[in-house]
Amino acid sequence: MAPPVLATRVSGNSDGSVTVSYTPASSGVHDINVTYNDKAVAGVPLRLNVDAQDKHFVTAYGAGLNQGKSGEHLEFFVTGSPSNIDVKIEGPGKVDILKKEDLHGLVRFEYMAVNPGEYNVHIKHKGKPIHGSPFAAKLSGEGRKRSQISSPATSEYTLGGHDIDLANMVGTLKAPNGSTELCLLKKTSDTKLAIASFQPKQKGSYKIDVTQEGKPIKGSPFTISVNDQHVCAAGRVRLHGATSEATANTWNEIQIDISQAGFGSLAMSIEGGHRSDLDLVQKTQTEYILKFKPHEPGVYLLNIKFGDDHVTGSPFMVNVGGQPSGRIRETVVTEVKAVDIAEKNKECHLELKVPGTDPLDMEATVTTPSGQTELCEIRGLGDSLCSLKFKPKEDGVNTISLKYKGVHFAGSPFQYTVGKAPSGGTHRVEFGGPGVEQGEVESKNEFNVYYREGGPGTISIAIEGPSKAKINVVDRGNGYLTVCYVVTKEGDYGVHVKFNDEHVPESPAKVRVLPLSRDAKKVTFVALRDRGIDVNKPVSFSVQLNGAVGELKSHVHTPSGSVEDVYITDIDEDKWALRFTPKENGVFYVDVKLNEAHVPGSPVPFLVGKQASDPALVTANGPGLEKAEAGKVTKFSVQTVNAGAGTLIVQVDGPSKVALVCAEVDEGYDFTYTPLAPGVYMIMIKYSNVTIAGAPFKTVVTGAGKPSEIIETSLLAVETTEKKPGVARAKHFQGDATRVVAKGLGLQKGFTGRSATFTLDVKGAGQALLNLGMIGPSGNPVSELTYKKVKPTSYNVSFIAAEKGDHTLTIHWGADDIPGSPFTIPVA
Missing domain, CATH: 2.60.40.10 (Immunoglobulins)
Known part of the structure; x- marks a missing residue:
């Protein structure tokens, strides 16, 4: 049953702040949600531990009562007078209470723990423990490494329809309390329309309005009735398995049952001093097995959330035993300098490794910012080394494309800035090649690192696995490194590529190294x-x-x-x-x-397909790819002119989910989204599953909001149409065939050689193309079938049949049959 909602009072203060007050009905945990213009404010929900004492309430709250990181300053708050409150913290290591600050009716405590582990925070008021004390604060270690995995679980809700097109489609969800928000729509595997993340926190009727080009689609508004059983409730998730103890280098399992938890998504993360492997296996629609394999013994913090809330007991402090993995890490560090600024109409030269290819089957092109494409000179230099030469015709960000037998080579396409210094940044460094996809024992495993657009800095290449890797890094100049590594044992290896001590996109890569396979x-x-x-x-x-x-x-x-x-x-x-x-x-x-x-x-x-798409001709720009403000809509554009038709995928990873909306325009597609929390968001754009040049894009979001404890992912996939320069996009019509009414004697019976008629009324059916077809029992079309518009929403239809027997009449409004279609009409 859903928890009761208490009445609150909100009053304004003279300094621009507000005071929120309420009267607890009982001792226990209270969650306070605060919204401003229907948007959650920073730091909510605020979890308060309330205890009834001496005819008044004592409240304790703050992150320092639940989780954190050793070696950092942690805080919590307790209502009351400092003289009446005593705090004691016990755990696996020394704890220093750094501050006890009187805030006039509220006492702020600040402490720091030296070692990771589970600490008990004892809080007493006038010598009596308050409700919930001792609080279990689970602290992870310094230099923690995090792995995470998520699943939509039961949060995807299918609305209906078929063969839907998400372009120009907008979904708005209205909750029972009247609040509204944009919702992320998706196309299911069977081409139906669905909400990507439906996690209702209150029972009642939810209304989903879906429009396309500003007009309601068929079936909109959709209504979802949520009862107590359907409310998203993390507390009703049941767990069984390795939540307290586990073994290193072995798959440890946790059974997760969400059958009683309502609609919601699952998110899991594990962090500690070493990396862990994570996997999630779905047994049934509501049963999952979480598998995790820490690489080394130690103390790890395991978070399991359902519907963005921790399940009961989470975060879990897991003591991982077992033997060390014996994994060996070999690192090579290279200092790279800023490349010379390329000039237009002057020759540019690049060298990179292309193992397993023949230069005669390769093609390279350079595309200018204005969209002009020219071939590059390409030559094989031996030992899988390839040389590219070209003369850029324009200043700005050009795009280099390298294809083998018509298909992009790993890392292609990529950007090449001309006439100015590249913008720089870790997210501008790319790596790819056969050596990060699969390896072979005692063989040369090779890949490239393209750092030209990243600027000057330090690049470190680390190979970690069952055997020591021999690594050879060669700076080929002009922004390219080639890497070759050789290992002596099979197994899983991690390829870590860092720029200025920060992982570049897609790093670390997990590579399976196999024995030399002669077969x-x-x-x-x-x-x-x-x-x-x-x-x-x-x-x-x-x-x-x-x-x-x-x-x-x-x-x-x-x-x-x-x-x-x-x-x-x-x-x-x-x-x-x-x-x-x-x-x-x-x-x-x-x-x-x-x-x-x-x-x-x-x-x-x-x-x-008749015309394969070319991701090298797809570009993206706009303020939403650089900066934004939490709670405000931002925008960017993706241009697909001359790139052919394909699947356009936009994925946003960051501190909050975002509702992506796509609108088709003449030159491509405009995207809008609203981040709900500050932080760094990475926007990946792919066309036909190939990353476009410049992606991922790094967007810095400022403002207020509560960042998620894990990286949230929002994704929208759109089937594009072919775009040509100067050609306006095709107009899309939105009709509702269910509202078309056909009636008349001509639908009941006909006679050979004589005209039969009936009428069509399309009032309220929207705009769509009217299609009619009629065939006789032999399979041949009737000799005559015509229709004429007689009123703004009415048509007269007539036909003449030449043969006797049952005839079949099909009437489509848009892509759908009208009610009764196909009709069977006997002709005498």
Whole structure:
């Protein structure tokens, strides 16, 4: 049952502040939520521990009563007089109470713990422990490393529809208390419309208004009735497993049951002195298994949240035992200087590693800020080294594209600033190549680091794993480093790339290093057709094992980012057929592995669609990619002119979820979003699952708001249409076929050679294209079918049939059948 809501009184003060007062009904934990113009203010919900003593209430609150970090100053507050309040803190290490400050009716305590662990904070008022005392404050260690994982769980709520288009679609949610907020919409795997995150905190009726181009869509407004059972309640989540003790280098499991917790999402994080691996396995719709594997023994802090609130007992202080991993970390540090400023019409030169390619099958281009594209000169220098030469024609941020057999090489496309110094920053440093996707024992595993746009600084390359890595880093000049590492043992390795002691995007990368696979190298492809492929048509090809022995596996990476299985069947003793069906336009990458090792040529790119999209021609700009203010709408634009049609994905990672809204414009798509908390937000933009040049973008948000304890992710995927320069976007019509009414004798019976008529009334059905079709029993169209508009919302339809028997009449308003369609009309 939902907790009771107490009445509050809000009064203004002369200094611009307000006073909030309420009368507790009982001792216990009270959560206070404060909003301003329907937006949560910084620091809420405020959790108060209330105790009834001597006909008045004593209240204790503050982060220092729950969790924090050793070595840092932590605080909490207790109402009352300093002379009546005693505090004692016990735990695994020394604790210094640094300050006891009288704030006139409120006492502020500040303390610092030397060691991590669980501390008991004892609070007494006039010698008597207050309600909730001792409070368990769980502190993690210094230099903590955090891993996190999340799942929408039961927070995705399907509204309906089919084959929906999210462009120009806006969703607004109205709660039972009357407050409204934008909601993030998504397209489900079966093309229906859904709310990406529905986490109701009160029972009642929720109303969702969805508009497209300013007009309500079919079915809007949608209504969701929430009872006590559906209210998002983290306290009703049930856990069982390793919440207090665990073992290093072993998968530890926690069973999570959310069947009684209502609608909500799951978020888990673990932090400590060493990194941990996390995995979440879904058993049923409401049952999950959280698996975590700390790399080393120690004390770790485990957070489990449901619907943005901690479950009962969270955060958990987990004592991790077991043996040290024996993992070895090897680091190479390189100082890089600022590159020379490139000048237009003067030759520029780049060198990078492209293992496993043939320069004759490679193509490089440079695209100017105005969208003009020219070929670069490309040459092989031996030892997988490739040289690019070009003369940029314009100042500003140009885009370099490097393709192998028509598909972007790892790290392509990337930015190249001309005429001025690059903007700089850790988020501008990129790395990629075969050596960060998969490795092989006793072999050269290579990748590139592109630092030109990041500016001068220190780049560190660290390889951590079961054996010591031999690392060779070569600065090729003009902003490129090439990295080669060799390891002697198989297993999971971490590739850490830092710029000025800060991880660059996508670092650390987890690389599976396999034994030298001679069998996998024997496998060859047969009848491989990798382009000229239509959507929704099966793609088949074969592999010849050539005497190789082992288990063959395959899966496909789609342009929208999902991973799907590839159907495999044996057609001969040494030959296998593979098949998948592409459902969208773009580049599909198919992994083919033998004994977990890629066969030569894997992953195989397949270009699907009449015109494959080119992410190198997609650009993004706008204030929302640089700075914003919490609680205020900000905007950026993505230009897709000449880039073809594909899947545009925008993902925002930061201290709060954001409601992304997309509007189609002539040159591409405008995005708006509202961050709810200050901090750094990283905005990743992908086109057909390829990161565009310049992404991720770093946006600094200022203002008030409560940052989440984990990194929140908001994502919107849009199926784009092809854009051409100077061509206005196609107008989208929004009609409701269910409101079209057809009536008349012509729908009941007809006679050969004679005209039959009926009427269509489209009042209230919106704007859409009217389509009619009629065929006879032989499958041939009727000899005549016409319609005429007789009133603003009324049509007369007539037909003449040439044969006897049952005829089929289909009437579409937009893409949908009207009620009764298809009609069966007997003709005598």
